[in-house]
Amino acid sequence: MPKPEALEPLLPEMTAWRQDLHRHPELGFEEHRTARFVADMLRGLGLEVTEGIARTGVVGTLKGRPGNRAIALRADMDALAMTEATGLPYASQAPGRMHACGHDGHTAMLLGAAHWLAANRGRFAGTVHLVFQPAEESLGGAKVMAEEGLFDRFPVDAVYGMHNLPGLALGTIAVPKGPVLASSDTWEVTFRGAGTHGAKPHLGTDATLAAAAFMQAIQAIASRETDPLGTAVVSVGHIAAGNPAAPNVIPAEVFLRGTARALDEEVRTRIETRLTEIARAVATLHRLEAAPRYIRRLSPTVNHAAQAAVMVRAAAQAEAVMDDHPPITAGEDFSEFLARVPGAYCWLGTGAPAHPEGWHHNPHFDFNDAALAHGAAFWCSLVETELA
Incomplete structure (x- = not known):
């Protein structure tokens, strides 16, 4: 299974992608530029690409060796209706909009995993659907994708999600048992x-x-x-x-x-x-x-036991693994996927925020680019674990 060091050669590119997405944030169901960015890159890697699910959702399909199993990996793409106060060179150029929850990092990490997996298709057997979801922040993009037949069009045995978590040590993968997030x-x-x-x-x-x-x-x-x-x-x-x-x-x-x-x-x-x-x-x-x-x-986001155990095994190459992280009372529409397909959700530690107020949904928030290789490597490890 790949360690974060295996993804380090892609880190400059992932950083550039992430900062470009940060510079051009888009609100839920309005992620037109982001969706084009994602779709074009996936096509360039030779993936089958489906656009327009839930308006701006994108699914990239990657096949490895012959195999009967399929899984989905999900990244959310939308920003928040906030005014950025970071003063960074790549700060939002869109007034009143910013990536204040790290979805730019989620998108860049899944794209990085797509690059590595496309170049190493022989290391897994079966199919991986990379789901780039719109409108996670309050507008229910996951529900719309599901109702538009996401899992009918792309049947999977399991679905997985990951979210950055400032304050958790950099590179740590935390997989809660049972409840992850609240209703x-x-x-x-x-x-x-x-x-x-x-x-x-x-x-x-x-x-x-x-x-x-x-x-x-x-x-x-x-x-x-x-x-x-x-x-x-x-x-x-x-x-x-x-x-x-x-x-x-x-x-x-x-x-x-x-x-x-x-x-x-x-x-x-x-x-x-x-x-x-x-x-x-x-x-x-x-x-x-x-x-x-x-x-x-x-609804509450509650991990399925079997898939949570897969995540823990896949995290063996991470800096640290936690299988007892307590639930958080924030909400997540990934619960809509888990209501339809077995799956699990984990946290990726991004270390202490650079700004004292740099927590989620704060105008000083910024995703830690040092975490990109860790997150992308975990996705690749998860694919190899599930589709060995």
């Missing part, structure tokens, strides 16, 4: 009362008071209604009420919006049920109306 849902509640003069609150029904009671009450879902060894997160992210130019008016309506996270479906369902019950109970207590809404977005 990611959105909830909304509108409290409707009767507005009144701020000096005469007894003449109305105060929706702001109900909203305050609701925000306090829902914290008990995690702290008092979920097993302490389990995981539940309920957070308020947006509140809208009244007019700042009229502080002497008690508004008739308050709107709240937030996020909910869980690592298993039972807890997820309990959160949904209790949010709705609490909203209605608070409304009754305060003599007004509540209109709760719960929007299920991403």
Whole structure:
């Protein structure tokens, strides 16, 4: 199985690709330049290329020696709607858009693996589908790809994903057992009362008071209604009420919006049920109306045991391997793939961030190019392990 040193000759090229992609970030379902970049390179390597799945998705198909098995490797391509603050020479040239989660690095690593695998087809038997996915950030690109027949058109025995993780030692491969990432849902509640003069609150029904009671009450879902060894997160992210130019008016309506996270479906369902019950109970207590809404977005990302074990074996050449990394309460639409095909997801350590604030989804984030050879080598090792 190839060590990272085997991919070192490609590191200057992978770095150039990554920084070019970083310079030209594109949002979900708008990755037209990125998709062309990927498709052209894959064709140049002699791969079969399919474009236009989920609008901008690309699949490159690589065949090794004759074999009956097939696997898929996935890299996400989209950027975030953020303004970059790194000041780097290759910083985003697109106002209000940046690669703040390392998807530029994911794309470059899978392209690097494609180069090595295309030149070493005799080292594996079967088929590898390289899936370059659009719109991972909140827009559900994986679901769209799956619904458009990704796995019907490209049947596979297993699917694998990898994500960079700042703070984890450079080159370390961490493969969680079971849950990897949480569900990611959105909830909304509108409290409707009767507005009144701020000096005469007894003449109305105060929706702001109900909203305050609701925000306090829902914290008990995690702290008092979920097993302490389990995981539940309920957070308020947006509140809208009244007019700042009229502080002497008690508004008739308050709107709240937030996020909910869980690592298993039972807890997820309990959160949904209790949010709705609490909203209605608070409304009754305060003599007004509540209109709760719960929007299920991403299911928990949970590794299949057999494929997680394959990842651990494939990581034997890595700097270090962890098979007990704890789950993280961020969300990932790779769960849509895992709901349809057995597979697993791992973390690639990229070391300490160069900037103190350089974590995911921060304007100072930048992918560590030193990790490119490590990630590409791991993909190649995984192919050889699965398709020996």
